[in-house]
Amino acid sequence: MKIEIDKYAGFCFGVTKAIKTAESLSKDNQPIFCLGQIVHNAKEEDRLKKLGMKTIDHSQIKELGSKKMLIRAHGEPPETYKIAKNQNVELIDATCPVVLNLQKKIKEKHLENSKNQIVIFGKKGHAEVNGLVGQTNGKAIVISSINEADKIDISQPVFLFSQTTSNFADYCKIETYLKEKSISIYGNIDNITVFQTICPSVKNRIPRLTEFCKKHDLIIFVSDPKSSNGSMLFKVCSDSNNQSFFVTASDDLKKDWFFGKHSVGISGATSTPLWLMEEIRDSIQNNFT
Ligand code: SF4
Numbered sequence: 001m002k003i004e005i006d007k008y009a010g011f012c013f014g015v016t017k018a019i020k021t022a023e024s025l026s027k028d029n030q031p032i033f034c035l036g037q038i039v040h041n042a043k044e045e046d047r048l049k050k051l052g053m054k055t056i057d058h059s060q061i062k063e064l065g066s067k068k069m070l071i072r073a074h075g076e077p078p079e080t081y082k083i084a085k086n087q088n089v090e091l092i093d094a095t096c097p098v099v100l101n102l103q104k105k106i107k108e109k110h111l112e113n114s115k116n117q118i119v120i121f122g123k124k125g126h127a128e129v130n131g132l133v134g135q136t137n138g139k140a141i142v143i144s145s146i147n148e149a150d151k152i153d154i155s156q157p158v159f160l161f162s163q164t165t166s167n168f169a170d171y172c173k174i175e176t177y178l179k180e181k182s183i184s185i186y187g188n189i190d191n192i193t194v195f196q197t198i199c200p201s202v203k204n205r206i207p208r209l210t211e212f213c214k215k216h217d218l219i220i221f222v223s224d225p226k227s228s229n230g231s232m233l234f235k236v237c238s239d240s241n242n243q244s245f246f247v248t249a250s251d252d253l254k255k256d257w258f259f260g261k262h263s264v265g266i267s268g269a270t271s272t273p274l275w276l277m278e279e280i281r282d283s284i285q286n287n288f289t
Helices: 013-026 042-050 058-063 078-086 097-112 127-136 146-151 168-186 205-215 228-240 274-287
Strands: 002-005 032-035 053-056 068-071 090-093 117-121 141-143 158-162 192-194 218-222 244-247 263-268
Touching: 002 274, 013 032, 013 042, 013 053, 013 068, 013 097, 032 058, 042 053, 058 078, 078 090, 078 127, 097 117, 097 127, 097 158, 117 127, 117 168, 141 146, 146 168, 158 168, 168 192, 205 228, 205 263, 218 228, 218 274, 228 244, 228 263, 263 274
Parallel strands: 002 263, 032 053, 032 068, 068 090, 117 141, 117 158, 158 192, 218 244, 218 263
Antiparallel strands: none
């Protein structure tokens, strides 16, 4: 049986950068405190814990004193920087440059005119989305589906952005809906401005993953169930290959999935470490071929 790991699967450069930062800080033999899960993958978090990294939440910033605190790739709202500064916490900022750029654009549009409505298509409560909403003093409207697009007041200027890991096709549907509604009411789209802010490393993954899934009899998709990017990409797998299975570790593999299969593709989310996909490949090789 042929087994192939998807060469485009695994950490994006933003997550790679944050993890490398954590690894290099761990060499100082001092505890590193990461604000929130560095990556939505419990297995990778466990590995970094062994190197001395501790995950904390916002309520614990005040207890850090002058220790080092890492900001992960998702970024943070301005309020977090203020709190850390007031507490003399040493910040190590590993916010992904793509996210930083998006935060900057949102802030610019928010400050440009008080009538501007900032709309963000993303997952409510997600760390990146909280960081984006923070650029508008909490005023941005977050929508998670096209059903919520109806509540946007298109009589005022609308600036539509998306979370970097959102689904591109769904984002296009929201854009089309708002523009068509505006044309039907006002005969123009003057109030609707749409920014293409889905990360290229996520956007390109979808067509590549679709191709990869069609090439194999069976797809094993490796991700943490808490990863929103993982859920979105697993849907892409299931839509293009009905023999797609979601696993978090090799213990989840089932013997009957492999009966009569000649080729197996292993893929994963932008938060899935390569070592975990390799562990799964080895387990398939050792137990199911
Ligand atoms: S998905 Fe893109 S924007 Fe998000 S952390 Fe990775 S590289 Fe950065």
